[in-house]
Amino acid sequence: MKIVYTIIVLLIGCLLAIQGSINTQLTTFLKHPMQGALVNFMVGFVCLVGLNLIFRTQIPDWEHVKAAPWYLFGGGMLGAIFVSSVIFFIPKIGVSTVLAASIGGQLIAASVIDHFGLFGLTVQHISPSRIAGILLLLGGIFLIQK
Template sequence: MQSAYLILALAAGMFMPVQAGINAKLAGVVDGAIPAAFVSFFVGTVALGLVLAAMGQGLPLSRAVPGTPWWYWVGGSLGAFFVTATVILAPRIGAASMIALTLAGQLAASMALDHFGLLGFPHIPFDGKRLLGSLLLAAGVYLIRFPG
């Protein structure tokens, strides 16, 4: 089962630049990055609604609202920011640079979340190996962003 999770993570990562490219093309049709991100989220919301219906589950909003901390609702806004940013970035800096830079940001935030055990992540201390990995990733971002 562990290998299935690794394959799922790889596939999700492979779809990110594809989604950014599609949404960047869509932005040209719907007059901008924010309208394109809206369409992307709308289509995604409909797709998830169909999956919930196929699974025999109702909309989760009625179960989630009472007593839910306000910051639980921020995830959608962060996703909207990410999608909008990729729509803006993809045609300007290219897929490889966009993904390299967003990956570097994701890794930095992920290591901080792990180190401090925030948001329910297991506590995984920042150490020399993680520092080396970060430096190698930063070097990779530089080489990808400024080839030649």
């Protein structure tokens, strides 16, 4: 089953290339990357409201929201930074380079998070093969830019 999940996530990764590309095109109509990111998140908000209605989820209990540590609300901010950056950098260095570099950064950060079990996650020690994979991806970024 792990391979099926991996293939599904690989396909979802393809959506990021499409998302970045169409958000960049949208920005040509809106005249600023921040406006493109804002419209992206507004559409995403509407979609998430619709999905919550379809799945009949409840509105989060305010007491539960208040109990969460403050830093857990940074995910929305990080998403906004990512989407805005992708829109800004795609016209400058291309979709392939932007996504390869962002994946490289994600793998570096993910390996540190896994190794130390940050954010309460299960420890997954960094292995030589994981380090080699990251180094190969970083080399791939260099080749993609050539």
